[in-house]
Amino acid sequence: MTHSDVLIIGAGLSGLHAAGLLIDAYDVRVLEARERPGGRALSHAFANGDTVDLGGQWVGPGQDRLYALIKALGARTYPLWDEGDHLVAFSGRLRRYRGTIPSLPLHVLLDLNRLLARFEAMAKQLDPARPWAHPKATEWDRQTVGEFMARTGFTARAREMFAIAIGAVYCAEPHELSLLHALFYARAGRSLEALISVTGGAQQDRVHGDMGGLARAMADGLGGAVIYGAPVQALCWSDEGVSAQTPAGTFTARRAILALPPNQALGIRFDPPVPPTRDALWRRMPAGACIKCVAQYDRPFWREAGLSGQSVGGPAPVRVTFDNTQAGREAGQLLGFIEGDEARIWSGRDPMERRAAVLDSFAAVFGDAARHPLDYADQDWTAEPYTRGCYAAIMGPGVWTSLGARLRDPIGPIHVAGTETARDGYGYFEGALEAAERAADEVRAALNPPK
Numbered sequence: 001m002t003h004s005d006v007l008i009i010g011a012g013l014s015g016l017h018a019a020g021l022l023i024d025a026y027d028v029r030v031l032e033a034r035e036r037p038g039g040r041a042l043s044h045a046f047a048n049g050d051t052v053d054l055g056g057q058w059v060g061p062g063q064d065r066l067y068a069l070i071k072a073l074g075a076r077t078y079p080l081w082d083e084g085d086h087l088v089a090f091s092g093r094l095r096r097y098r099g100t101i102p103s104l105p106l107h108v109l110l111d112l113n114r115l116l117a118r119f120e121a122m123a124k125q126l127d128p129a130r131p132w133a134h135p136k137a138t139e140w141d142r143q144t145v146g147e148f149m150a151r152t153g154f155t156a157r158a159r160e161m162f163a164i165a166i167g168a169v170y171c172a173e174p175h176e177l178s179l180l181h182a183l184f185y186a187r188a189g190r191s192l193e194a195l196i197s198v199t200g201g202a203q204q205d206r207v208h209g210d211m212g213g214l215a216r217a218m219a220d221g222l223g224g225a226v227i228y229g230a231p232v233q234a235l236c237w238s239d240e241g242v243s244a245q246t247p248a249g250t251f252t253a254r255r256a257i258l259a260l261p262p263n264q265a266l267g268i269r270f271d272p273p274v275p276p277t278r279d280a281l282w283r284r285m286p287a288g289a290c291i292k293c294v295a296q297y298d299r300p301f302w303r304e305a306g307l308s309g310q311s312v313g314g315p316a317p318v319r320v321t322f323d324n325t326q327a328g329r330e331a332g333q334l335l336g337f338i339e340g341d342e343a344r345i346w347s348g349r350d351p352m353e354r355r356a357a358v359l360d361s362f363a364a365v366f367g368d369a370a371r372h373p374l375d376y377a378d379q380d381w382t383a384e385p386y387t388r389g390c391y392a393a394i395m396g397p398g399v400w401t402s403l404g405a406r407l408r409d410p411i412g413p414i415h416v417a418g419t420e421t422a423r424d425g426y427g428y429f430e431g432a433l434e435a436a437e438r439a440a441d442e443v444r445a446a447l448n449p450p451k
């Protein structure tokens with residue numbers, strides 16, 4: 001049995017950051033289920049040595065904690081390739097455009113702009129620390145994003161474009177999402193426009209050495225405090241502290257921080273059980289569904305045709321693409337996401353069949369050359385036992401207003417972190433860091449004075 005002041009459960013960016021904030025003052029252990037740190041940050045090496053993040057990768061304006069962390073670890077960022085024309089598939093044709101909003105027939109464009117403007121105007125009104133407290137919270141939480149779209153958008157094409165944006169941001173279908181949750185998520189990330197934009201938005205920059213490398217550097221900085229292969233199976237707690245059972249042994253501490261997505265917290269047997277409202281909340285916070293797909297080519301051939309590599313609306317399964325070429329490398333990388341229902345369909349399929357379908361989607365937009373990559377990798381996050389979906393947990397109608405106020409409450413000596421408890425940057429690395437700071441403050445206050 002190992003005793004410490006603080007046990008942190010989960011070595012994603014949230015758990016690692018919380019540990020970094022507490023380790024100078026307290027005896028801290030981090031229990032991690034996997035044999036690696038990073039959770040939803042995961043770096044992959046192609047056969048030629050180039051690398052890519054198969055989990056989260058971007059950082060953009062407003063994500064100040066993440067930029068500060070990158071700097072503190074001595075890493076540097078570089079912009080995602082954002083030059084040339086983007087492509088939108090419309091009525092069987094590809095049209096070129098620049099900026100965030102695709103070039104569409106005027107009536108469709110006006111309709112899409114109205115949908116976006118209405119959504120942004122509502123999101124702006126929310127306090128992301130207390131979305132349930134808005135005077136219209138119940139009204140907005142009763143409806144899905146799909147219902148909002150049906151009521152607000154007149155043209156099928158504008159609704160389809162809006163649905164693609166929703167899929168790209170939430171990894172879910174419009175009919176699965178509470179409107180209040182979608183508005184909260186956008187507000188916590190500045191705005192929906194910021195979340196779908198490249199330059200000036202959440203897809204602006206990448207990190208030399210990848211986000212997976214950043215997570216490894218954070219773990220290395222903790223000097224052996226992280227214990228891998230230690231999935232917490234049971235957590236006993238009382239006013240005196242906690243005792244965590246794992247296949248790597250039993251660990252006790254005065255306080256614990258759960259730095260996990262809600263669906264993973266549900267896999268732990270709590271003794272005594274967590275309050276029923278917390279259990280009900282976690283059960284109503286499933287993760288979105290996404291498969292991240294990257295094809296590597298001898299060069300970024302689409303740039304020769306003046307294309308940016310960004311596209312929207314191409315044929316399923318991949319409806320959104322980016323030029324993900326690593327800075328300073330010759331080989332080009334095309335990145336695509338399979339999201340929502342398509343991800344659920346393709347999750348169980350044969351990997352070679354999935355690869356062929358992804359390359360078909362790429363080829364429909366960028367031509368036949370896209371069918372012949374040097375290398376290919378994809379990551380189905382719904383199939384990952386210690387994640388089970390991404391980018392983050394979603395909420396359907398009624399959850400925020402009936403149970404959401406309990407989301408960040410400690411449970412006895414157990415504090416909660418993880419991006420799903422963030423007030424700022426929910427669903428993003430930024431949120432993982434913000435939640436870690438709040439939980440670390442709570443632990444400091446509870447353990448005061450330090451030993």
Ligand SMILES: Cc1cc2nc3c(=O)[nH]c(=O)nc-3n(C[C@H](O)[C@H](O)[C@H](O)COP(=O)(O)OP(=O)(O)OC[C@H]3O[C@@H](n4cnc5c(N)ncnc54)[C@H](O)[C@@H]3O)c2cc1C
Pocket residue numbers: 009010011012013014015031032033034037038039040041054055056057058059230231232233259260261264267268290292381386387389390391392417418419420427428429430432
């Ligand atoms: C494909 C994809 C693309 C994304 N794109 C971006 C992006 O570009 N920019 C951005 O900011 N964000 C992005 N995100 C989201 C971002 O990755 C997450 O918000 C962030 O990594 C969450 O960190 P976390 O520490 O809260 O949770 P996690 O990273 O999920 O960490 C939780 C940790 O807990 C561990 N664990 C689970 N169960 C147990 C247990 N019982 N006992 C012990 N350990 C356990 C897990 O193994 C994991 O290491 C993306 C995510 C994905 C998957």
